[in-house]
Amino acid sequence: MKRVNKILNNHSYNLYMDKINKAETHRIFCLHNLEHLLDVARIAYILTLERDVPLDKEIIYASALLHDIGRWQQYLDESDHALVSAELAIDILKACDFNQQEIQLIIQAIKKHREGNDLSTDLDFILYEADKQSRLCINCKSSHQCMKKEDIKNQSIEY
Template sequence: MARVNQLIENEDYISYLDKIDFLERERLFCKHGFEHGLNVARVAYAYLLEKEELLLPKEIVYAAALLHDIGRWVEYETGEDHAEASTRLALPLLEACSFSLDEIQVILKGIREHRRHPEDNLSLLGAALALADDWARDCHSCSAQARCYKFNLTMNQVVY
């Protein structure tokens, strides 16, 4: 996991997380900082293990999950869809951490797809991120349930 550890220490990565933390400081709903990325990584990887879809190395899954919302601050500032912004911002970070072109293509596709419906003919990584993005949330004990558009009974029942 050397390259993922390198990503976590990357100055630009940290600066994007800082911007997100600042812009979400008064947000009632789920936030999109480092903790969310790590939760999505763990759940997506567990999902792939359980499905016995071992085609994706752990480093690929973790890198994609840690980067999938990195463009949230761009969406807050400009209105650009954050899946697109995250995909753009992730490219130089992945290059800096020595991911290969083939690996980068898989990761960027997964990030770009993470907001789509998991059954919408997505790549394996895109579907894992889309599912984990919901399952990684702690809806069960959330005080904002009643006002959250994402909350539904299914999420309330998920214990992943």
Template structure:
């Protein structure tokens, strides 16, 4: 069984994902759900390919699947560290090798707004993918969104 499948089968992970989805059920802004997580993983790998950045698919997908789950305990910027603590427990539970865990945990801890520039490394690609995954140009709540105009995506990124 792949590490991704192990994580998805892990009861405590599934409970956390469900809890976050329930917490955000009435949220009018972008949600932090499985669709978002998978979008971040896919876009990260595309950015890495386009910019010749080395990326391990397992590490990228694991980080993406866990990167916003710290929002259960914290909001906005504080969720990175809380998410990393949860992720470390889940990585151990699925048997992900210790020598590969640092990459996953760093991606979770460091994700944030990198600015709209070409990524120079995996962490920047991951953070940019997190932003690019949002369809601001089609969002009914765009006018009241707290993101500054220069951060909002005005069209699909390709």
């Protein structure tokens, strides 16, 4: 998990996380903080173990930690945070010693995690599902105001 810890200590990563935290100071809906990112990572890792999917733990955690880092940009100009996150993640992954093949795999999963369209790799499927499973809609005080479609609100705990 050496490279994952490099991500957590990366200057750009922390800058983006600070921007998200500031933008979400008064947010009543789901937050995109480190707790959420680690929830996604841990659920994704559980899914890979349960399904005997051959994905490296560092790849899973890197994907989860980086999948929402573009949220702050979405708050500014309504950009697609999945696409922004993928772009921002490239330099962080390079700085944290991920190789080109790993970077491409992670970037693709980040790009596809929001809508779940055209999922093709194990990581695409795992990150998408873990992100959705991580939310506790069943216990959310703002659920009645949430814009998520009712059929995708997480109404049970699986992980």
